[in-house]
Amino acid sequence: MKIYRNLEDFVPLDRAVVTIGTFDGVHVGHQKILSTLKESAKAINGETVLLTFFPHPRMILHPEDDSLRLISDIEEKVQLLADAGIDHLIITPFTRDFSNQSPEEYIRDVLIGKIGTKKIVIGYDHRFGKDRQGSLKDLLDHAEIYGYTVEQIPEQDINDVAVSSTKVREALIKGDIDAANKYLGYPFQLTGKVIRGNQLGRNIGYPTANLQVQEPHKLIPAYGIYAVEAAIIEPMEIRTGPYQPALAEHIVKGMGYIGTRPTVDGVSRSIEVHLFDFNEDIYGKILRVKFLHFIRHDQWFESMQELIDQMEVDEKKVKAFFSGKPSMH
Ligand SMILES: Cc1cc2nc3c(=O)[nH]c(=O)nc-3n(C[C@H](O)[C@H](O)[C@H](O)COP(=O)(O)O)c2cc1C
Ligand SMILES: Nc1ncnc2c1ncn2[C@@H]1O[C@H](COP(=O)(O)OP(=O)(O)O)[C@@H](O)[C@H]1O
Numbered sequence: 612m613k614i615y616r617n618l619e620d621f622v623p624l625d626r627a628v629v630t631i632g633t634f635d636g637v638h639v640g641h642q643k644i645l646s647t648l649k650e651s652a653k654a655i656n657g658e659t660v661l662l663t664f665f666p667h668p669r670m671i672l673h674p675e676d677d678s679l680r681l682i683s684d685i686e687e688k689v690q691l692l693a694d695a696g697i698d699h700l701i702i703t704p705f706t707r708d709f710s711n712q713s714p715e716e717y718i719r720d721v722l723i724g725k726i727g728t729k730k731i732v733i734g735y736d737h738r739f740g741k742d743r744q745g746s747l748k749d750l751l752d753h754a755e756i757y758g759y760t761v762e763q764i765p766e767q768d769i770n771d772v773a774v775s776s777t778k779v780r781e782a783l784i785k786g787d788i789d790a791a792n793k794y795l796g797y798p799f800q801l802t803g804k805v806i807r808g809n810q811l812g813r814n815i816g817y818p819t820a821n822l823q824v825q826e827p828h829k830l831i832p833a834y835g836i837y838a839v840e841a842a843i844i845e846p847m848e849i850r851t852g853p854y855q856p857a858l859a860e861h862i863v864k865g866m867g868y869i870g871t872r873p874t875v876d877g878v879s880r881s882i883e884v885h886l887f888d889f890n891e892d893i894y895g896k897i898l899r900v901k902f903l904h905f906i907r908h909d910q911w912f913e914s915m916q917e918l919i920d921q922m923e924v925d926e927k928k929v930k931a932f933f934s935g936k937p938s939m940h
Contacts, residue, residue, distance in 0.1 A: 612693040612854040615701045620851040623727030624699070626657030630732045631739070634663060636682030637691035639796040640775035644764055645695045648732045651762055658698040660726055663688075664705035667828070671705050682779055684826035686847050686857070687800060687899075693854045701726070702849065714745030715753070723757045732762045734769040786833030786905045798901040801829065801882065802844070805893050808883070811875065815919050819868065819883035820893055822900065831882070832869060832902060834909040838929040839867035840901045841884050843893060859899070863889050866929045867900055870909030874918045877911070885922075887930070904932050 615621045628651045634641050645661075652659045669679050683691060685702070692700050703709065712720070717740045722728040731750060739745040750761050775794050782791035783799060792798050803822035812819040820841075824831070842859035865886035871877045884900055906928050912918040 612697050613699050614689065614849060614851060614854050615699065616849065616851045618701060618703050618721060618725045621699070621701055621725055623725060624658055624660070625727060626652075626655055626729045627660045627699075627727045628652035628655065628657045628730045628732065629660045629662060629722065629726055629728045631662045631737065633667060634661070634688065634692070635667075636776060636779055636795060637688060637695060638682070638772075638775045638779055638794055640768070640772035642695060642796055643768060644732070644772065645692075645697065647762070647764065647768075649696060651730055651732055652698075655730065657729060659696075660699040660701065660728075661692060661697050662701045662703065662721075662726070665702045666705060668705045668710070670828075671707065672710065679828050680780065680830035681826060681828050682776070682783075682795070682799070682830055684802060684829055686825075686849060687802060689849055689854065690856065691797070693856070700854070711741050714740040714749040716740070717745060718749065718753050718757065723759070728757075728759045730760050730762060732764060734764045734772075735766055736769060780830060783830055783832040786835050786908070788832065788837060788902050788905045791832075792903070798840075798903055799832065800899055800901045801831070802826075802897065802899045803882070805896050805898055807894060808881065809875075812883070812885070815915060815922075817885045817919070817922050818890075819885045820898060822882040822884065822898060824882060825897075831880070833905075834870040834880075835868075836906040836909075836925050836929075837867040837869070837902050838864075838904040838906060838932045839884055840864050840903060841886060842899050842901075843896050844899050846897050857899070861889070861891075863887065864929075864933055865889070866906070866925055867902065868909075873909065873911035874915065887926075904929075906932075 630648050648659050665685050754761055779791050779794045801824055803824040805820045806823045808821040842862045844857040844859050847857045863886040865884050868883045
């Protein structure tokens with residue numbers, strides 16, 4: 612997959628088969644659309660192009676609205692789209708100027724002029740251009756003059772996409788990781804930098820890497836304890852050029868914690884991971900944590916000792932999960 616951080620970086624193709632959207636989460640619904648896109652491209656010996664926006668259009672158009680929660684951050688999305696087998700990924704900054712183009716300008720200058728679109732694969736409800744004035748009808752009306760075809764994604768598939776996004780979000784908010792992962796088609800992940808905590812973990816026998824999640828709008832699953840798998844990855848800068856997967860070293864199993872640490876202070880939310888059979892200083896490194904299974908909710912304990920006893924039980928449960936055996940507790 613080739614990445615373009617700007618439309619200006621893109622050289623128009625002979626046979627671009629294009630879809631447009633935010634594709635947050637790249638879940639099973641999206642994956643179905645991407646398969647359609649790939650089949651369409653194959654049929655005309657063309658190349659697949661996905662046009663997406665960063666930052667998310669809602670953040671530019673409604674900066675006052677802080678309610679947006681993303682299933683994937685931009686780096687996770689790039690990786691997921693590369694895995695899905697997209698040929699060209701254009702991540703264009705969604706600016707006011709960009710959003711102010713008329714539907715005609717957008718079709719002529721962007722889809723035709725900058726991309727070389729021969730076929731556009733799009734949902735019946737897709738909107739574009741100034742004040743979302745552009746619709747499928749505009750795309751169909753201009754198809755002949757500009758020499759492209761439009762393939763409509765069936766309404767049912769579009770509904771499936773919306774359903775999947777909602778289902779993923781609802782499942783994560785409830786802590787139902789099994790369900791979320793089923794709708795995603797891969798394990799939900801959080802990526803962030805390991806920062807210093809209050810260094811209590813090592814004293815209670817459970818050092819925990821504290822994560823500062825890199826995407827401020829990322830959806831954080833329900834508070835609780837989870838079976839996780841973490842990888843230390845190289846900091847990735849997404850720039851124009853061939854996609855290079857983030858190098859992952861040390862893929863380690865462990866237990867994740869999301870909560871306010873009510874037993875300690877209960878003030879602010881922290882996201883931590885205790886890694887099994889691991890003893891390295893990883894402050895400042897980037898950790899990608901895959902959430903595999905929910906173990907229990909966050910709890911307040913009367914004493915630190917009770918918390919430690921519970922963490923020992925958690926460890927057994929997580930390890931039992933990994934060995935495929937039910938826990939004895
Ligand atoms: C598996 C696991 C379970 C945890 N469960 C709880 C809990 O139920 N209640 C709580 O107050 N803190 C819980 N914690 C958080 C600990 O209080 C925290 O890891 C400890 O204070 C060390 O923090 P530090 O990394 O900042 O030193 C849990 C941590 C882990 C790794
Ligand atoms: N098994 C492990 N799991 C997680 N972190 C570990 C482990 N072994 C060593 N570390 C290191 O120790 C740090 C966590 O120790 P901890 O006492 O909990 O300090 P802090 O409160 O700063 O997180 C991690 O950030 C990491 O650098």
